[in-house]
Structures are given as structure tokens and as C-alpha cells.
Amino acid sequence: MGWLGDCRGFVVSLDAVISAFIVISVLGYAMYVLNESSSMHYSGDRLMLTGYDTLKLLYVRGVLQSMNESQINEELSEVLPDNYGMRLRVESYVDAGDALVLEEELFAGDMYGDEVFRTHGGCTFLTFTDDNIDKYAFAEFWIWLD
Numbered sequence: 001m002g003w004l005g006d007c008r009g010f011v012v013s014l015d016a017v018i019s020a021f022i023v024i025s026v027l028g029y030a031m032y033v034l035n036e037s038s039s040m041h042y043s044g045d046r047l048m049l050t051g052y053d054t055l056k057l058l059y060v061r062g063v064l065q066s067m068n069e070s071q072i073n074e075e076l077s078e079v080l081p082d083n084y085g086m087r088l089r090v091e092s093y094v095d096a097g098d099a100l101v102l103e104e105e106l107f108a109g110d111m112y113g114d115e116v117f118r119t120h121g122g123c124t125f126l127t128f129t130d131d132n133i134d135k136y137a138f139a140e141f142w143i144w145l146d
Contacts, residue, residue: 051143072108118144
């Protein structure tokens with residue numbers, strides 16, 4: 001026995017307190033993460049990513065290249081979630097030798113009001129005929145939450 005007496009009870013109690021603190025901290029952090037991930041956060045970044053993903057999907061399905069407004073509207077209503085709105089402008093250019101000439105421009109999707117928060121983006125793409133570039137195109141989008 002040392003000058004403090006028998007410390008075994010104190011060590012066990014201290015170990016239990018530290019363990020309880022760690023368990024409560026881990027559970028609290030887990031509840032925080034679960035709460036944050038379950039709530040829907042709509043930031044401009046998420047809207048922008050949704051817009052670019054939608055453009056890519058329309059391109060992969062061949063809808064953007066068709067330059068058909070009704071087909072683009074139909075695909076947009078199919079791929080966009082109900083609480084999103086999107087407006088597209090697609091411009092098609094042909095190579096005139098020394099310059100690109102606007103051949104066709106179309107607008108598709110929903111109209112938006114000035115009161116909604118929206119974000120904006122765009123991309124260029126090419127259309128091909130027999131491995132040759134047929135047209136140069138630019139797709140621009142505005143996306144928002146309804």
C-alpha cells in the first residue's frame with residue numbers, strides 16, 4: 001500500500017467516466033451527421049450540378065443533337081425532379097469556312113420569374129455525321145427550385 005492508499009476503485013471509476021464521455025461524444029456526432037444528411041440542402045452548387053447532369057443526360061440520349069423543341073421538353077419533364085424548373089437555349093452553328101454561322105436557335109423548358117433563385121451554366125458539344133463534324137453547338141441552361 002502506498003501513501004494514497006488503495007487506488008483501484010478510483011482507476012475503475014475514472015476509466016468508466018472516460019468511456020462514457022467517448023460513447024456520448026460518438027453518439028452525439030452520429031446524430032448530428034444523420035440529421036444533416038437527411039435534411040435537403042439546396043445550394044447553388046447542387047443546382048448547378050443538376051443542370052450539368054441534365055445536359056449530359058440529354059446529350060447522351062441524343063436529344064440535344066436533334067434540335068427538336070418538343071422532344072427536349074418531353075425529356076426534361078422526364079428527367080428533372082418535380083421540384084426543379086429548367087430553361088434551355090440551344091444554338092447550332094455550321095462551319096462556313098472561315099467562320100461559324102448560327103444555323104438554328106431554340107428555347108425549351110419552363111419559364112421562370114424574377115422572384116426565384118436560379119443558377120446558370122452551359123456547355124459546347126459537337127454533332128457528327130460519318131465521323132466528320134457536322135455542327136458545333138452551345139447549350140445554355142437556367143435551373144431553379146419551384
